[in-house]
Amino acid sequence: MNKLIAFVLALALALTLVGCTNKEKSNENNETHIFQGEIIEFDNGAMLVEPLEGYSEAEHAQRIRVVIQNMPGSPEPRVGDIIEVTYSGVMTEESPPSPTGVEKIVVIKRTPDDEIIDPQEDEHLISVTSEGSMIHPFWHFAYSEHWAEDGFLCADGTPAGGELKEWSEESSLPEIEWSEDFTVTYADGVDFQYIMVFNEAREQQDHLFAVSDLSELDSGRYYIGIVVSQKGQYIEQAKQAECTGWVCLFKLVVEHIEGFSSPTEEELRIRFPQYYDLITPKGLEVYVWQTADNVYYCGLLPGTNRGATEDEITDLAVNGATVEEMKVILSSYDDDPYESIFIVPCIQPTSNYTYQIDDAYIQKVNALFDK
Numbered sequence: 001m002n003k004l005i006a007f008v009l010a011l012a013l014a015l016t017l018v019g020c021t022n023k024e025k026s027n028e029n030n031e032t033h034i035f036q037g038e039i040i041e042f043d044n045g046a047m048l049v050e051p052l053e054g055y056s057e058a059e060h061a062q063r064i065r066v067v068i069q070n071m072p073g074s075p076e077p078r079v080g081d082i083i084e085v086t087y088s089g090v091m092t093e094e095s096p097p098s099p100t101g102v103e104k105i106v107v108i109k110r111t112p113d114d115e116i117i118d119p120q121e122d123e124h125l126i127s128v129t130s131e132g133s134m135i136h137p138f139w140h141f142a143y144s145e146h147w148a149e150d151g152f153l154c155a156d157g158t159p160a161g162g163e164l165k166e167w168s169e170e171s172s173l174p175e176i177e178w179s180e181d182f183t184v185t186y187a188d189g190v191d192f193q194y195i196m197v198f199n200e201a202r203e204q205q206d207h208l209f210a211v212s213d214l215s216e217l218d219s220g221r222y223y224i225g226i227v228v229s230q231k232g233q234y235i236e237q238a239k240q241a242e243c244t245g246w247v248c249l250f251k252l253v254v255e256h257i258e259g260f261s262s263p264t265e266e267e268l269r270i271r272f273p274q275y276y277d278l279i280t281p282k283g284l285e286v287y288v289w290q291t292a293d294n295v296y297y298c299g300l301l302p303g304t305n306r307g308a309t310e311d312e313i314t315d316l317a318v319n320g321a322t323v324e325e326m327k328v329i330l331s332s333y334d335d336d337p338y339e340s341i342f343i344v345p346c347i348q349p350t351s352n353y354t355y356q357i358d359d360a361y362i363q364k365v366n367a368l369f370d371k
Contacts, residue, residue: 032103033089037064039081044232044244045144045155047077048096049085063096066105067155068141082109092148125228126248127185128176135174135250142227142245147235152242160225160247164202173223175251184211189231196225196247197292205292205353214252216322218295222252268328272321275300275329283340284333286326287316288365289348290355296368298326303342310349317350323368330369343369 035057037049046067051058066085068077077083088101124136141157186192195208200221208214214224225247232242269276278284282303290296299316301308308316321329330341345357345365355361 031089032086032101033099034084034086036082036084036108037066039077039079039083041079042141044146044230044242045141045157046098046146047083049083052082057091060091061095061097064091065094065096065098067098067102067144067146067153068105068157077105077107078110081107084108094148098148098153125187125190125230125246126226128174128183128250129185130176130182131179133176135176137224137226137248137250138173139246139248140225142247144242144244146242147233147238152238152240157245160196160249161198161202161204163247164198164223164249173249173251175253177253177255178214178217182211182214184226186228187230191229191231193227193229193245196227198223198225199292206351209350214254216297216320217252217254218292219254219256222254223249224252225249263325263328265328265332268321268325272300272319272325272329274319275321275326276332278302280333280340283342284330285342285344286330286369287313287344287346288323288368289313289317289320289346289351291348291351291353296323296365297321297348298323300326300329303340307344308346313346314349317348327369343371 035051035055037051037055037057040048040050040063042048043065046065049064049066050062051060051064057064066083084104084106085099085102086104087099090100091097092100125139126137128135128137140160140163142160143157144155145152146155147153184192192211195211195213196204197206197208197217199205200223202223211226227245227247230244230246232244234241263271278300280302282305285301285303285308287299287301287308288296289298297317297320299313299320301312301316333341343366345362347355347357
């Protein structure tokens with residue numbers, strides 16, 4: 001019996017040792033690697049990095065291509081910075097190689113401001129002109145799709161709003177005034193996506209889908225981000241081109257002339273034919289949405305017993321009229337247009353501006369129409 005007990009204990013101890021050994025091997029296989037290097041240049045959403053001496057990566061390659069991912073929004077990396085990369089320890093076989101399983105990228109040493117090399121000095125994604133003036137916006141990395149061996153490697157940049165908040169009031173971010181001949185010109189291979197609008201406090205307040213929509217902004221100072229996609233190398237294997245997304249940032253000053261005349265009914269009939277001569281057995285419904293502080297747009301639909309659907313409200317955004325324009329449109333309906341007109345505050349699905357529709361807000365919107 002004693003021999004049997006001793007054998008069982010010995011077997012249990014052996015199994016325990018085997019389990020510990022396997023666990024140690026597992027930890028070794030999951031070990032992460034760290035190396036530091038200097039950013040030499042940027043390339044399609046990635047950084048070409050020269051590993052510092054003393055790291056095994058320096059023996060592996062003179063330059064390593066590090067895709068911008070898992071990186072804090074601040075500080076923004078720039079040429080000459082020293083970064084620290086934590087990854088799986090495995091490099092791709094392409095040239096230059098890229099680290100796989102990147103967990104973290106951190107800027108650990110900044111380039112002095114007087115030594116900064118501006119990679120945008122001789123290259124312009126877009127040009128903005130207005131009243132004879134031209135500027136070239138600062139471009140901020142947004143995203144990339146880069147081919148790596150047998151698939152696309154995707155990366156997202158830091159939010160453009162974070163970049164804006166890093167700029168001082170006296171920064172060199174280019175500035176231009178809005179005018180009727182405001183024009184945006186795109187470089188070859190660069191396509192327009194949409195526009196981000198930030199207020200003077202650098203808080204994002206709206207998305208626009210046409211450059212002409214900037215004319216609808218109230219007088220004031222804005223930060224504008226025109227989002228574009230830049231085509232890269234065409235990958236025959238994937239039947240698709242690599243691409244990099246950029247947010248082209250600049251300051252915009254909008255000054256509307258005081259005392260300009262309101263649009264006439266004739267002009268509005270041309271611009272908004274769908275809002276005229278509606279059949280109104282159940283009255284009219286004016287849907288009002290907000291896109292920024294004190295910026296309201298309206299759409300008009302025949303009265304119903306159900307209210308507009310989200311798709312119907314989204315469709316109205318394409319033909320949004322100002323409150324003053326809507327008042328002129330409503331005046332074309334019978335003697336007392338407000339008697340059978342219902343003002344309906346709503347949230348516009350195409351806008352990022354947020355607000356709460358409560359009794360106080362409903363009263364505020366109705367007051368815009370003197371109701």
